[in-house]
Amino acid sequence: MTHRLVRAASLVGLLVLLALVPKLDFGLGVLLPGALSSPGTLQLLAVCLVFAAVALSYDLLFGFTGLLSFGHALYFAAGVYVSDVAVTKWHWSFWEACLATAGVGIALPAVVGWISLRTSGIAFAMVTLAFAQAGAILVQKNPRGWTGGDEGLGYDYERIPSAFVGVFNTRNLYWLALGYAVAVVLVVAWVVRSSPGHVWQAIRENERRAEVLGLATRRYKLLAFVVASFLATVGGVVYMLAVNGADPSVTTPDFTLMLLVMVVLGGSGTLWGPVLGGALYWYAEQRLLAVGGSHEIQSLPAVLRTPLSQPLFILGTLFVLAVFFAPGGLAGIGARGRSGAAGVRRLRSAMREAFRLGAREGA
Numbered sequence: 001m002t003h004r005l006v007r008a009a010s011l012v013g014l015l016v017l018l019a020l021v022p023k024l025d026f027g028l029g030v031l032l033p034g035a036l037s038s039p040g041t042l043q044l045l046a047v048c049l050v051f052a053a054v055a056l057s058y059d060l061l062f063g064f065t066g067l068l069s070f071g072h073a074l075y076f077a078a079g080v081y082v083s084d085v086a087v088t089k090w091h092w093s094f095w096e097a098c099l100a101t102a103g104v105g106i107a108l109p110a111v112v113g114w115i116s117l118r119t120s121g122i123a124f125a126m127v128t129l130a131f132a133q134a135g136a137i138l139v140q141k142n143p144r145g146w147t148g149g150d151e152g153l154g155y156d157y158e159r160i161p162s163a164f165v166g167v168f169n170t171r172n173l174y175w176l177a178l179g180y181a182v183a184v185v186l187v188v189a190w191v192v193r194s195s196p197g198h199v200w201q202a203i204r205e206n207e208r209r210a211e212v213l214g215l216a217t218r219r220y221k222l223l224a225f226v227v228a229s230f231l232a233t234v235g236g237v238v239y240m241l242a243v244n245g246a247d248p249s250v251t252t253p254d255f256t257l258m259l260l261v262m263v264v265l266g267g268s269g270t271l272w273g274p275v276l277g278g279a280l281y282w283y284a285e286q287r288l289l290a291v292g293g294s295h296e297i298q299s300l301p302a303v304l305r306t307p308l309s310q311p312l313f314i315l316g317t318l319f320v321l322a323v324f325f326a327p328g329g330l331a332g333i334g335a336r337g338r339s340g341a342a343g344v345r346r347l348r349s350a351m352r353e354a355f356r357l358g359a360r361e362g363a
Contacts, residue, residue: 018178021045022171033290039170044286046170046177046242048279050235053184055262055278056271057231062260063268064192065224066204068121071112071128073255074135075229078104079236081139084246085146087159094160098237105233106226113225117218120207129253136251147246154245164241173242180238181275184231189271191227200224204269265322267329276330284318285311 024036033040054076061067082104086097116127142149157165163172191197199220202210210217240246249255258281266277288311291297297308307313326333 015182019175022174031287033287037171039167042170042174043242044283046174047239048282049174049177049181050239050242051259051262051282052275052278053181054232054235055259055266055274055281056184056188057228057235058256058259059263059268059270059274060188060191060200060228060231061224062263063270063274064197064204065200065221066207067221067224068125069116069128069225070125070253070256071116071130071132072229072232072259073251073253074112074128074132075105075109075232076236076239076255077135077139077251078108079233080240080246080250081147081153081236083237084153084155084240088153088156089144089146091156091159097159101233101237102230105230109226109229110222113222113229117221117225129256132251132253132256136248136253139248139251147248150248152245152247155240157244160241177238177242180235184235185271185275187227187231192271196220196223261319263329265319265329267331270329270331273329273331280330281315284315288314 021036022042027035027041033044035041058069058072061069061072079101082101083094083097086092086100087094090097092100112128112131116124116131119127139147140149141147147153163169164176192200199210199215199217202213202215203217203220207217236250239250259278262278262281263274264277265281266275267273292309292311297305299305300308322329
């Protein structure tokens with residue numbers, strides 16, 4: 001009971017600290033582009049929070065249900081583009097666009113999931129990849145000039161709530177992203193502890209055994225697919241507001257692979273691992289790009305300058321090292337530390353008991 005209270009107090013303290021970030025007027029040197037309260041820093045942190053939550057939504061499929069999907073980018077992109085097109089091209093109000101996006105965020109994964117889940121394993125991954133690729137092609141074709149093609153699509157700021165428009169309102173976007181991340185964590189924590197959540201984890205461990213027990217596994221997998229995809233769609237709306245429009249890079253299958261790396265880096269099948277992995281991966285990618293172009297790096301010899309100026313090379317190297325030395329992800333490091341400490345305590349207790357028994361027998 002005491003451990004739970006300490007944990008709850010720590011989480012509340014962390015949440016309060018994160019909420020106060022826009023009020024903190026100091027910098028962290030090379031770690032951030034400016035002071036914590038500066039618009040550039042707040043936008044970077046807001047997008048980090050968005051990807052932290054989207055990575056957790058993907059882990060609901062991959063880590064908790066055992067479904068390897070290569071099409072999660074489709075639902076995030078649906079949130080980005082449907083909301084942006086609705087306000088910019090169709091001239092809907094922002095809240096009408098949000099309702100339409102929510103409808104798409106439920107209907108689209110329900111249809112795609114119903115089709116894709118007729119297969120399993122690698123075939124399932126390939127089918128989801130095919131749907132994601134179709135979505136990317138649709139965006140690139142720019143039907144009726146709606147999506148903007150390769151150039152993307154900026155939003156109509158007159159139809160966006162004024163609280164989220166302009167440089168001076170970046171702190172509101174940060175708080176919105178923080179609220180979204182907290183909501184996703186709470187939803188995932190609740191659903192994985194619910195009855196369907198236990199079935200999802202049983203499917204992950206042994207789907208055949210779950211079927212023998214009389215569980216309709218396909219129905220439960222479809223539920224996990226829709227819930228995870230809907231959470232990603234909501235994240236797409238927040239991302240659209242944070243970056244002032246739609247970016248075609250979020251439609252590519254590479255985006256899903258990035259989410260997979262985030263989850264594995266943080267620790268699949270955990271609650272906080274994907275959150276940590278998603279935030280750190282996006283932060284590292286953005287900051288390494290800035291550091292790679294700095295004068296200090298560019299003045300190095302070519303043998304060092306070339307790899308250090310490529311963020312993906314550095315991230316790939318760090319990912320390989322993490323897989324080798326922390327196979328359970330960042331979240332597993334603490335767990336291994338706790339289990340190791342518990343093992344040391346048990347060993348000490350056993351040694352004391354053995355010494356006591358030996359002394360008794362010697363007497």
